[in-house]
Amino acid sequence: MDIITVCQMLLRWGIPAAAAGLILALLFFAAYRINRKSGRGIRALSRVQAVSAVLLFCWLVMVLGLTSLSRGANFTGSLNVSFLSGYRSAWNNWSLSELQLILFNMLMFVPLGFLLPLLWKRAESLRITGIVSLGLTTLLESFQFLTGTGIFELDDLFHNLIGSLFGYFCIMAIRSSVRDRAIHPVPVAKALSIPCAVGLILGAVCCVYARQPYGNMSILPAVKQDLSAVRIVSAWEPSGQNPAAAIYRSKYAEDRTYVKRITSSLAALERLSFAKFPRREDENLGYTGTDAHGAACRILFFFRTGEWSYTNFAGQAVQLTQETAQQLRDRYENWMKQEELLPEQAVFSVQNGDTLRWDAVEAPGAAAEPAAFQMGSAMVQVDDTGALVNFYYQICWNEYVATEATISEREAFAEVEAGNFEQYVPFQAGDTLYVTECTLSHLYDTKGFYQPVYEFCGYINQPESLWVCRIPARTESKSAG
Numbered sequence: 001m002d003i004i005t006v007c008q009m010l011l012r013w014g015i016p017a018a019a020a021g022l023i024l025a026l027l028f029f030a031a032y033r034i035n036r037k038s039g040r041g042i043r044a045l046s047r048v049q050a051v052s053a054v055l056l057f058c059w060l061v062m063v064l065g066l067t068s069l070s071r072g073a074n075f076t077g078s079l080n081v082s083f084l085s086g087y088r089s090a091w092n093n094w095s096l097s098e099l100q101l102i103l104f105n106m107l108m109f110v111p112l113g114f115l116l117p118l119l120w121k122r123a124e125s126l127r128i129t130g131i132v133s134l135g136l137t138t139l140l141e142s143f144q145f146l147t148g149t150g151i152f153e154l155d156d157l158f159h160n161l162i163g164s165l166f167g168y169f170c171i172m173a174i175r176s177s178v179r180d181r182a183i184h185p186v187p188v189a190k191a192l193s194i195p196c197a198v199g200l201i202l203g204a205v206c207c208v209y210a211r212q213p214y215g216n217m218s219i220l221p222a223v224k225q226d227l228s229a230v231r232i233v234s235a236w237e238p239s240g241q242n243p244a245a246a247i248y249r250s251k252y253a254e255d256r257t258y259v260k261r262i263t264s265s266l267a268a269l270e271r272l273s274f275a276k277f278p279r280r281e282d283e284n285l286g287y288t289g290t291d292a293h294g295a296a297c298r299i300l301f302f303f304r305t306g307e308w309s310y311t312n313f314a315g316q317a318v319q320l321t322q323e324t325a326q327q328l329r330d331r332y333e334n335w336m337k338q339e340e341l342l343p344e345q346a347v348f349s350v351q352n353g354d355t356l357r358w359d360a361v362e363a364p365g366a367a368a369e370p371a372a373f374q375m376g377s378a379m380v381q382v383d384d385t386g387a388l389v390n391f392y393y394q395i396c397w398n399e400y401v402a403t404e405a406t407i408s409e410r411e412a413f414a415e416v417e418a419g420n421f422e423q424y425v426p427f428q429a430g431d432t433l434y435v436t437e438c439t440l441s442h443l444y445d446t447k448g449f450y451q452p453v454y455e456f457c458g459y460i461n462q463p464e465s466l467w468v469c470r471i472p473a474r475t476e477s478k479s480a481g
Contacts, residue, residue, distance in 0.1 A: 009065075009066055009070065010062070010066075012065075012070070013061070013062050013065035013066060013070070014062070016061060016065060017058040017059070017061040017062040017065070018058060020057060020058060020061040021054045021055065021057055021058035021061075024053070024054050024057045025050075025054045028045070028050050028053070028054070048118055049118065049119050052115045052116075052118040052119040053119055055111070055115055056111070056112070056115050056116070056119060059111045059112065059115070063108060063109075063140065064140075066108070067140060067144060067149075067150055068140070068143060068144055068147065068149040068150060069149075071149045071150065072149070074148065074149075078145070078148075078150075078151040078152070079145060079151065079152045080151055080152065080153045080154065080155070080223070081152075081153075081154045082154070082222070082223040083154050083155065083158070084155060085153075085155060085222040085223050086098065086101075086102055086153070086155040086222070087102070087155075088220075088222040088223075089222035090102065091205070091216060092216050092217065092218055092219075092220045092221075092222065093216070093218045093446065094209065094215065094216050094283075094446035095282055095283075096280065096282055096283075097281070097282040099202075102155075102159060103198075105155075105156055105159035105160060105163070106159045106160070106162050106163035106166070106198075107163055108160065108163060109133060109137065109159075109160040109161070109163035109164040109167070110163045110164070110166055110167035110170075111167060112132075112133055112136065112163075112164045112167060113129055113133060113163070113164035113165055113166060113167025113168035113169075113170075113171070114167035114168070114170055114171045115167075115171075116129055116132060116133075116168070117129065117168065117171055117172065117175075118171065124172070126165075126168065129164065129165070129168045130161065130164070130165065133160065133161055133164035133165070134157065134161055137156065137157050137160035137161065137164075138157060141153065141156055141157060162194060165194065166191070166194040166195070169187070169190040169191040169193070169194070170191045172187055172190075172191075173187035173188050173190065173191040212447075214247070214445055214447060214449045214451060214474075215304075215445035215446035215447030215448065215449055216445060216446045217443070217445050217446075217451065217453075217472045218445075218446065219421070219422055219443065219453065219469075219470045219471075219472065220420075220422070220472065221419075221420060221421055221422045221423075224418070224419040224420060225419035225420075225421060225423050225426075225427060226419065226426075226427070227417070227418075227419045227427065227433075229427075229429035229430060229431075230427045230429075230430075230431045230432070230433055231431070231432045231433070232416070232417060232432075232433045232435065233432060233433070233434045233435070234413070234435045235434065235435065235436045235437075235458075236435070236436065236437060236438065238408070238409035238410040238412075238413045238438065239408060239409045239410065240408050240409075240410045241408055241409075242405055242406060242407060242408050242475070243406055243440065244403050244404065244405055244406065245403065245404060245406050245440060245442075245452035245473060245474070246370040246400060246401075246402075246403050246452075247400075247401045247402050247403070247404055247449055247450065247451055247452070247474070248372075248373075248398035248399060248400055248401055248442070248449070248450035249398065249399055249401050249447075249448050249449045249450065250304070250305050250306045250396050250397060250398060250399075250444065250448040250450065251306060251397035251398070251399050252305075252306030252397060253303070253304050253305060253306055253447065253448020253449075254303055254304065254447070254448055255306070256285075258306065259278070259285055259301050259303075259308075261339070262299075262301075262308065262339065262341075263287055263299055265335070265338075265339055266299065266310065266391070267289075269335055270291065270292065270387075270388050271291070271292040272289055272290070272291050272292070272297060273289050273290050274287040274288070274289035274299065275287055275288050275289055278301075281300075283302065283303050283304050283446070284300055284301060284302055284303055285300070285301045285303050286298055286299065286300040286301070287299050287300075291312050291387060291388075292387065293385075293387065295312050295313070295314055295315075296312070296313055296314075297310065297311065297312040297313065298310070298311060298313070304444055304445075304446060304447070304448045305396050305444055305448060306396060306397060306448075307376070307393060307394045307395070307396065308393050309390070309391065309392045309393065309394075310388065310390065310391040311389070311390050311391075312387070312388065312389055312390075315381075315382075315383040315387060315388075315389035315390075316383055316389065317354040317355065317381035317382065317383065317389050317390070318354060318382060318383055318384045319353045319354050320350060320353060320354060320356075320382075325350050325356065328356055328380065328382060329348060329356055332356065332380050333348075333358075336358075336378065341378070341393065341395065342358060342378070342395075343360045343361065343374040343395065345360070345361045346358040346359060346360055346361075346378075346395075347359045351379070354381060355379050355380070355381050356379065356380040356381075357377055357378070357379045357380075358377060358378045358379075358395075359376075359377045360374040360375050360376055360377065360395050361373065361374065361375070362375060370400045370403060371400060372397070372398060372399045372400055373398055374395055374396065374397050374398065375395070375396055375398065376394040376395040376396050377392075377394055377395065378391075378392065378393045378394065378395055379391070379392040379394075380392075396450075398450050401449065404452070404474050404475065405474075405475040406440070406452055406473040406474055406475055407454075407473055407474075407475055409438050409454065412438070412454040412456075412471040412473065413435070413438070413456070415471045416435070416456055416469060416471065420471070421469040421470070421471060422469065423469070427460070431460055431461055432460070432461055433458060433460055433467065434458045434459050434460075435456055435457075435458040436457055436458045436459070437456070437457050437458070438454055438455070438456050438457075439454070439455050439457075440452055440453075440454060440455075440473060441453055441454070441455045441470070443470060451472065451473075451474055452472075452473040452474055453470045453471060453472055453473050454470065454471045454473050455468065455469075455470050456468065456469050456470070456471070
């Protein structure tokens with residue numbers, strides 16, 4: 001979830017929240033008028049308390065909308081009580097969107113800690129505010145769990161409590177300054193302690209990541225698999241040898257100059273107009289724009305591999321005659337050669353009668369002599385006017401970096417037996433996992449390095465239920481080249 005998506009959701013639920021707050025304000029006003037006319041002397045809320053109550057009600061409606069009401073029941077029975085698993089996932093994926101989600105969950109509860117002491121005098125106590133915040137977030141998480149509209153996550157309880165405490169420290173610092181007409185350093189220091197701590201931690205993590213020679217592996221799990229009630233059957237004998245494997249890096253990984261060059265060149269070729277600034281979508285960069293006919297279009301770069309895709313959304317690919325296919329081939333081949341995007345040995349074909357396709361030479365095997373290579377394909381589709389509909393550029397230009405020692409198949413299989421792999425569909429008690437083969441393959445990390453991994457294949461219970469997992473193969477502390 002990036003910042004633009006968050007803003008869109010806030011705007012979407014802002015109107016219902018404001019409407020709910022207005023209704024509550026009208027009810028308060030009506031109760032106040034009735035109270036005055038009755039002459040019963042019932043204690044009324046102060047203006048500050050009334051405003052705080054209305055704002056808290058608006059906030060609660062907004063939070064319910066963001067966390068539950070905007071989703072379907074897609075998470076039935078989902079429970080994650082592994083503390084700090086969200087941080088491990090964000091680290092493994094080096095994911096900006098996951099980090100933004102963590103920070104958003106903190107900021108979401110700042111209004112509670114800020115407004116509660118204004119509404120309820122007892123909440124001026126840190127203990128009371130903490131208990132109320134923890135209780136409310138537990139209720140919200142439980143509601144998501146019971147309705148299937150979200151996952152009950154222990155991390156969310158922690159994040160919401162941190163945000164609420166930040167809001168509490170801020171309002172207490174403001175109140176002490178207003179009351180005494182002086183700024184007291186201790187309350188201000190408490191208010192600044194949380195953002196400063198978060199900033200220092202993020203800075204330290206970024207420094208550690210920048211100093212690493214390679215990136216993180218997204219295949220590493222945030223939570224281990226529970227295999228205590230699962231039987232593992234191996235149909236092969238793992239080797240104990242530690243082979244060396246080459247590491248490559250995508251030539252265009254994290255290259256903003258390349259992104260700008262291709263965007264500008266494609267815009268000139270197809271008479272497109274793109275926005276000046278890209279939108280970051282996790283590891284991807286996207287430019288929105290319009291084509292020559294004024295229709296919406298987008299070019300999206302996969303920042304870690306150098307791949308990209310273009311679409312105008314509405315167009316429909318047309319069947320190509322042999323003459324038209326040749327003309328289009330010449331046009332796009334010349335452009336790709338000009339931009340150094342087409343490998344010399346690329347093989348051209350027409351797929352399904354409507355798609356021009358260029359395939360690069362396949363990647364070398366793990367035992368091949370290390371050398372730069374290209375892999376993947378490029379595909380082009382046009383509509384009946386000749387306008388570009390889709391351009392899928394999925395060719396990766398890999399350059400040799402180093403040769404590193406790897407763990408053995410036996411060590412990698414031990415990681416499988418320990419549950420150190422990603423599994424989207426959890427195992428059930430009584431399952432039998434049959435592991436049928438293991439191969440040394442490669443996978444891109446978060447810095448665009450093409451690292452060796454062991455790929456295990458097999459099935460769960462029945463041959464139809466295929467199972468695949470990958471284990472990082474590089475030996476962290478031992479280099480072979």
